[in-house]
Amino acid sequence: MLITLCVNGTDYQCEVAALEKLSHFLRETLGLTGLKEGCGEGECGACTVLIEDQPVNSCLVLAFQVHGKRITTIEGLENPDGSLSGLQQAFVNHGAIQCGYCTPGMVMSCEGLLRKNPDCSEVEIRHALAGNLCRCTGFVSIVAAVKASTTLTVAAAAAAE
């Protein structure tokens, strides 16, 4: 089936097989290998992308279902000048990346959360990240990175400078 979709701001028109997963399409056809397929059944979150700003497990979406949709992957977060986004830089600053395998999906979940709830509390952050498993960090540094990226914290940091 022929689909048209927007991925990270670029429009594509592609032929996809009926049962082809979005995760497979993004990685294999579009070369966006940031997302990882950790489990293939929606339990780990390593394949998380945004569809219209909403985090989803791309291993549980068929590619033909996103015809006409706007997708954001980890590759789409960087600033136009190629620098890391504020959230990505916060992950770096807080040591929230160890082996890195969960990171693309984890950052996309955090991005989706901040787009919806830019001043989220720690409780809300932990709840929102329940679908992303990390075996390295214990989530502590990840939560700190998201906390540092809330609008209130960013504004306070700017005011303090």
Next chain:
Amino acid sequence: MMGRVQAAAPRTIPEISALVGGFNGRIAYIAGGTDLIIALDHETPPEVIVDISQIADLAGIDVYPTHILIGAATTLAALAEHPVLRDRLPVLTQAAGQVGSVQIRNRATLGGNIASAVPAGDLLPALKCLDARINVLTRAGAGTASEFDDIVTGMGETSLSNGDLITGICIPLARGKTWLSAFAKLGRRTTLSIARLNLAAVADYDRPQNRLRELRVVAGAIGPVPVRLHALERRLRARIVDQSFGEDFLHALTAAVDAAIPGRCSHAYKRRAVVGLGLDLLRGLLGRDFELAAAVSVMP
């Protein structure tokens, strides 16, 4: 194998009927796909897979004075966040909000939870408790409305035939009554867990008299389909809501588990675990805590 499956993405309900009406092969409908896609990895693929996730008329929540109509393709996230549903039918929004994770809830749908008909399905006890009617569009294009028990018929089984599509869920509202409702779930983890036990309750609470005029309690994951706890209801209906009410409620939950799953290896665990879950349910339903000690002390 993958290339032989046809994909279809109708945009309206009449287009669905036009597509499947004359088609005799195996049809699979996909909305959220959070159960179906996993199943497709293990099963013989259908001949046509029909995406219904982008059909506007199949999603949405309409509130009327006598009932609420929910499109079958409404996501669990949309259900859980809906302000009117949160206020009037918390049993439904609490159930929806505890399925899986954010990612799952952004895709999974109410209709899909019904069609999967798994014993631990979290929306099922809530729907049964609320006396929900299930609207179906048959492959031939006829619209039918059925009671919950006539649709969800067994473990992973529904009465739907090939090509039948759940289109909506109609929940009657009781006017002039103070309906309280609540849902509680016990899983191996706090989130992203299938329920080992779940409970849904609806009650008509007479606040001045502190008494329940009506009570409906449904348990899931103690049988192939959700179980209405008639014996518990008979025991507790019209009682004053005091400490002995709470104790009897919890005893009755254990008795219900004993009746449902004697001899299963999970029996010993679930007959005790249901007591803790029952306390959660009562707290959610009535806003008060009951003492656990008296109930637990008499359990062998």
